[in-house]
Amino acid sequence: KNEVEQSPQNLTAQEGEFITINCSYSVGISALHWLQQHPGGGIVSLFMLSSGKKKHGRLIATINIQEKHSSLHITASHPRDSAVYICAVTDKLIFGTGTRLQVFP
């Protein structure tokens, strides 16, 4: 069992839908990162959080330290959101297996 688990592994949605991707971890962490990997391969950091909630545009990330769980939400999804979303925890630098999201027009 991975120390960082994501669900679902694959997700398809219609444009405009609200999307939630989950990440659970079993190790102590100092922070949790949400990353986005585009079909072209590049990886971009979306959020780094150690408590509470962060919002950037249509993206919202939350973390519950007691439950060792984080969620990434995308409101009003768009085809350009199609990517693999990866959660990672530091300081052990362990990555989840990723969630492949496809948003159709």
Added chain:
Amino acid sequence: DTAVSQTPKYLVTQMGNDKSIKCEQNLGHDTMYWYKQDSKKFLKIMFSYNNKELIINETVPNRFSPKSPDKAHLNLHINSLELGDSAVYFCASSPLRGGPSMIGELFFGEGSRLTVL
């Protein structure tokens, strides 16, 4: 201006050869990393350097040797390449937040796809 740049982006080589991938960051970060992404797209940390000092060295064959000439550069040298080394290798950097164990936001290079024939 690219923040974290890796070269080359693509590398095709024969088994047994030695190759290097270079990484440079212009963000002034203290910490740099090498990650390997396998064919199943799973990312795994290989090495981490803080200010030219090795701080993480995961279970990686000793054919892989990182070299950090200064804190803006972390190169990866691979000896005696094997088929299983085929992967995408990502370099990244991050600032520190309040100490060596407090890693900040991660900034990734575009990746270097290595194919070993």
